[in-house]
Amino acid sequence: MSKQSLNDLTIRLREFAADRDWDQFHSPKNLAMALSVEASEIMEHFQWLTEEQSSALVPKKLQQVKEEIADVLIYLTRLADRLGVNPLMAAYEKLEVNQAKYPADKVRGSAKKYTDL
Amino acid sequence: MSKQSLNDLTIRLREFAADRDWDQFHSPKNLAMALSVEASEIMEHFQWLTEEQSSALVPKKLQQVKEEIADVLIYLTRLADRLGVNPLMAAYEKLEVNQAKYPADKVRGSAKKYTDL
Amino acid sequence: MSKQSLNDLTIRLREFAADRDWDQFHSPKNLAMALSVEASEIMEHFQWLTEEQSSALVPKKLQQVKEEIADVLIYLTRLADRLGVNPLMAAYEKLEVNQAKYPADKVRGSAKKYTDL
């Protein structure tokens, strides 16, 4: 397994929790809460910005958002591990579903058809 | 780049949106909202379960949670790409910060010290 | 209208925003984000507690949660006002729906039947 893959991160986080005896706090229920809280902390940075402003963050703000993105990925990885789910495989499966559901030649240019990624 | 890496997923999602002319909807502000909504949909499956029950989902429910995990990873990847952030590198940087902040030998077994992953 | 009713709060918040020229920030989209962020801040206080612990907060923590509850009610009231919705009437209507949906004599004591408030 290569360094800095999602699989490697999964193992690193598993060790991190085990070393601290933190598995007792990491029930899927609690991790799902923590994940939602962190996703909300990303959003907090954008709530009063226009969409245009949200695409042009100043460096300090971008750094803060980057750290929140890290937290979301960490809790998502940890939750998936506790449930025995491979998040990357799940994403690829979902992408295939979405490709069938939203054929590019039918959906393109139609805002009305837009509902989901 | 290997198939089924987070980098590869980033590129696949970028193409998916471009093929459908969906970048117009994918402002960081909107993607942050979508990410938070999907994280909440994971949580919805756990809200009335005990912590114990949350660790032993029936297969049907586990499959539903897996699909929501996929959605979170997809929107997180897409948001990070729009901001020029590498989420895996950000997570490794955060892990180093957390290792310094919560030394295993001082934190272990102390529920009181527990505040964050 | 009595002092300290939800209707009175609605008017007070409307004046508060008008006095500061803040209606420009208070689109329903932005207020829905702010509401979700504040709801998440309530949750943050509970994420690592057991259910039992969550029923017995120390005074300092209870005060913090109380302030977040205030923020949620403020943004909910403001959002409803911008949409022309009476939140209290909406809640009473929903309560009637729930009473028909979950008859007490059929639902009582059946955890399995429990899915929603």
Next chain:
Amino acid sequence: MSKQSLNDLTIRLREFAADRDWDQFHSPKNLAMALSVEASEIMEHFQWLTEEQSSALVPKKLQQVKEEIADVLIYLTRLADRLGVNPLMAAYEKLEVNQAKYPADKVRGSAKKYTDL
């Protein structure tokens, strides 16, 4: 107490839960999760709309948002009751804090000063 006040709703919801033996599910932790999930369901209606579109919902969508607003108020009321908090008094206290924090004559017209309600 007048019909259709927030105090009356509190009592009605307390009876509703007692009649169904649902207090066992309504720990503050679980109610905080449910509140966050419902706030997110409001947001879901707005995530792909522009701010302008979010101010002009079609009647069907407005009705759906209204029902989600009801759910948020119901869970917020229930959570506050379980914690012994009066949400309306808390909101008025917070409003006073905000009036001192953001004096109208200093804040008006200054988007830069805008950070919070």
